[in-house]
Amino acid sequence: MNPMHRMEQLVAELNTYNYHYYTLDEPMVSDKEYDVLYDELVALEQTSGLVLPDSPTQRVGGELLKGFTPHRHLSPLWSLDKAQNMEQLRAWNARVVKLVNDYNTKNPEQPLPSPSYAIELKFDGLTLNLTYTDGKLVQASTRGNGVVGEGILAQVKTIKSVPLTIPFQDGTIEVQGEGIMNLSVLAKYNETAVDPLKNARNAAAGALRNLNPKVTAERRLNAFFYNVGFADRIQFDSHQEMMSFLRNNHFKVNPYLTYFDNFDDAMEQLAEIEESRSGLDYLIDGAVLKITDMRTREVLGYTDKFPRWAVAYKFEAEETTTVLNSVEWNVGRTGKITPLARVEPVELAGVTVQNCTLNNAGDIERKNLKFALGTRVFIRRSNDVIPEILGKVTSENDGEEIVVPDHCPACGFPLQQRGAHLFCDNKLGCKPQIVARISHFASRDAMDIETFSDKTAIQLHDELEVREPADLYRLQYDDLVKLERFGEKKANNLLTALEKSKERDLASFLYALGIPNTGKATTRMLAEHYRDLHKVMSATVEELVELPDVGGIVAESIVAFFADPFTQAGIEKMLSLGVRAQAPEAPQQKKTDSFFSGKTVVLTGTLHQLTRDDAASRLEALGAKVTRSVSKKTDLVIAGEKAGSKLAKAQQLGIETIEDEDEFIRLLEQE
Known part of the structure; x- marks a missing residue:
């Protein structure tokens, strides 16, 4: 074939693939297939010395330019009048x-x-x-x-x-x-x-x-x-x-x-x-x-x-600048040490910001914050997420140094570097770790121990030497009733709640253990797949990576967690004290002949006749796959009251929608 003709074919084909990938978000071929064609085009261009005007090879960037050439627009590019609130918008209208x-x-x-x-x-x-x-x-x-x-x-x-x-x-x-x-x-x-x-x-x-x-x-x-x-x-x-x-x-x-x-x-x-x-x-x-x-x-x-x-x-600004006053190093339930920045109070996105997150010591280096104490920094806030420091306003090292600790700020134990983070391995003697693990264990999505709070965890640690979740199940009435702010009623309520928590299912128990890099969805999947606590504990990395949504990092986290003698001993103590961690009921066979069978469904807006979780569960039982975001792969959007951007995107993409809750309920209940 004539080289020029082949180049024209390749350019047309690659540009089509680029359009589908980058503009339509609908890939037509794998990256490997694309690369083979792209490499062929590069070789032809090098051999012939010719490059077509619309060749995708031009997108890698050419030679350094000497300066910008002024361009006079064929039609003016206007600025827009601005409205800061609804009253100004109504005045414009x-x-x-x-x-x-x-x-x-x-x-x-x-x-x-x-x-x-x-x-x-x-x-x-x-x-x-x-x-x-x-x-x-x-x-x-x-x-x-x-x-x-x-x-x-x-x-x-x-x-x-x-x-x-x-x-x-x-x-x-x-x-x-x-x-x-x-x-x-x-x-x-x-x-x-x-x-x-x-x-x-x-x-x-x-x-x-x-x-x-x-x-x-x-x-x-x-x-x-x-x-x-x-x-x-x-x-x-x-x-x-x-x-x-x-x-x-x-x-x-x-x-x-x-x-x-x-x-x-x-x-x-x-x-x-x-x-x-x-x-x-x-x-x-x-x-x-x-x-x-x-x-x-x-x-x-x-x-x-x-x-x-x-x-x-x-909208209200999500980014601004303020002065970085100090950095504290906090200890989490896994022993991870995380820096927290204290900044000069500033209004941002409707709230007063005083604390900002810094991910780790490496983050401080990457953002040129090593010598930033006392200097002005960029911060960004998104909704209710704690604001993040983006970097220094100036590039000079003109502030005081942020000193990265080498010993735990809470217990003085030597810190270990694992990956990007520092860790304190003093699991039995570091108070913030212990209190956080116990609070997580008792939380609603975990063992759901009613009346429990962070203050309770701290008090039990300080006065009754509760050092791990298993110790909760050894608590006695006579010990509790003597505590400050504990009367007979509170002591009995806590003991009753602890007894009820022994009946929580395997998924709740696994989540309560706080396995690193796993959330509720992963622990529920593990419980449904293995249906036995000790089978989960003995699972291998090779087995786990075969499960849905479990990658190498998550699999290794699960295996390492259960390989820890401290973890194994704690679990066996709880089982001996009556915690059952039973397998969930066998999942019902999903229907394959319902209106929702085989459809990818997104729920948005407020439903009044059932909760979002209940709606999702019922949809899944009818054979649907429920996802959070609308895409071209979405088949159906269920829009409750005040449905917004997801409904708008569905309409834009021509996706079927149900905006009548009564109609949605009728479809759920039909045989």
């Missing part, structure tokens, strides 16, 4: 409605439709403006001042979700979007980076404005697109039509794009987005509300700075 009504009064023969709204996520990255001529990407630039930006074509070509060619080949268009770095990609990058990146926004902006495109390529950026700013031979009647054009031309459009005819419904969606944004794998700092009808946009026009037909609703 009132102005829109008034302008529409005024126009219709003056032009009754061609009235504008009642306003309808599109809601898009407001990405926290770097604005991109891409120019395509006759279907080929010929320029890419930053926003700049809205009229002139910086040419960054070589950098943008490294983003694999940016199409190098598009099906639309009729003239010139400019498409706007946002270059971002996914949070999972940022975390992976920082694991090995010599200079860790402080946050995803700066990482994306720094990569795209870097004169070395190879640096851009290393950051594995992503992009979403949301507007056609200029087109000389095509027009759109609505926002929906424009988005369809973008999708049809292989641009990645974010699935969280929703449409509303009613303004109040749009407001509810904004509240849902703000509440659920911490679950996204990229940063957003708000949402954008747009009028969908293009003729209405034209009539409403622009102020000196903003379009009147769009507004940005800004």
